[in-house]
Amino acid sequence: MKRWGPAIDATVLVMLLGAGLASPYGVARWYGALAAAFVGIAGSILALESMATWISERSSARLQGPRTRPRLAWRGARDTALASLVAASLLAWPLARMGAGEPTGLVWTLEEAGGLGPTIGGNLLAVLVLDAWLYWKHRLLHTGAFFAFHRAHHAYRDPTSLSSFAVGPVESLLTFWPIVLVAFPWAPHYAPVYFTLVGVFVVLNLYLHSGVSSRLVEATLPRLYVNTSAFHNRHHANADVNFGEALTLWDHLLGTREGDRRDPRPKPAPASSAGPSAA
Ligand SMILES: [Zn+2]
Numbered sequence: 001m002k003r004w005g006p007a008i009d010a011t012v013l014v015m016l017l018g019a020g021l022a023s024p025y026g027v028a029r030w031y032g033a034l035a036a037a038f039v040g041i042a043g044s045i046l047a048l049e050s051m052a053t054w055i056s057e058r059s060s061a062r063l064q065g066p067r068t069r070p071r072l073a074w075r076g077a078r079d080t081a082l083a084s085l086v087a088a089s090l091l092a093w094p095l096a097r098m099g100a101g102e103p104t105g106l107v108w109t110l111e112e113a114g115g116l117g118p119t120i121g122g123n124l125l126a127v128l129v130l131d132a133w134l135y136w137k138h139r140l141l142h143t144g145a146f147f148a149f150h151r152a153h154h155a156y157r158d159p160t161s162l163s164s165f166a167v168g169p170v171e172s173l174l175t176f177w178p179i180v181l182v183a184f185p186w187a188p189h190y191a192p193v194y195f196t197l198v199g200v201f202v203v204l205n206l207y208l209h210s211g212v213s214s215r216l217v218e219a220t221l222p223r224l225y226v227n228t229s230a231f232h233n234r235h236h237a238n239a240d241v242n243f244g245e246a247l248t249l250w251d252h253l254l255g256t257r258e259g260d261r262r263d264p265r266p267k268p269a270p271a272s273s274a275g276p277s278a279a
Pocket residue numbers: 138142150154235239
């Protein structure tokens with residue numbers, strides 16, 4: 001799979017971009033929506049990532065001490081642009097439907113969303129289900145066959161915010177596919193909450209990869225089982241632990257936090273019985 005990973009990534013990207021040729025809302029409209037979505041997503045994410053990197057690289061609260069590993073800033077920006085293209089190819093569907101005057105799942109009143117109770121309950125459930133998906137997706141990407149699609153993200157051993165969304169096409173599709181759900185009227189998304197949650201996810205992901213920690217944030221978010229920079233940075237330094245992406249719930253439940261796992265390496269023999277090989 002290591003050899004085929006880049007070819008499968010490229011095929012997935014071509015299929016996502018080629019799908020617009022079958023758009024029932026007009027091919028020109030779909031590719032117009034794709035272009036607008038790409039400029040909007042890549043432009044805003046790269047601007048936010050650059051600002052966050054500029055600030056955090058000047059901070060003294062670095063988690064891995066003085067930087068010895070490369071930032072890979074240009075590589076991060078390039079990979080982010082590619083991931084934005086995948087996200088844009090998904091967003092193009094609800095946008096094209098809107099452009100064609102068809103109903104979508106994006107609603108602006110609580111009444112259309114099903115009322116206050118169902119909206120709160122539905123969004124809480126959606127966050128938990130999405131977090132479970134992100135955790136298990138990440139575990140899957142760390143199994144032998146699938147690591148080919150995730151390996152590049154682990155090049156950022158001491159990450160910067162420019163690596164926050166620097167993932168390949170297959171991983172981008174597995175992460176961003178829920179965007180397509182907005183196209184369907186049977187899946188109402190209450191716009192004020194939906195855009196807030198997307199914004200929170202983006203800002204959280206910038207922090208997770210910033211390479212620095214904030215004392216206030218680290219004292220608050222872990223109490224709510226929300227992921228933090230101190231927690232996720234350890235996953236970049238040691239890829240065997242801390243798989244949670246949005247929350248840390250599943251790492252707690254399954255004992256995959258750093259410190260939960262026993263060190264699989266054999267312990268060194270006591271000094272008194274150490275042979276010549278221990279020297
Ligand atoms: Zn990983």
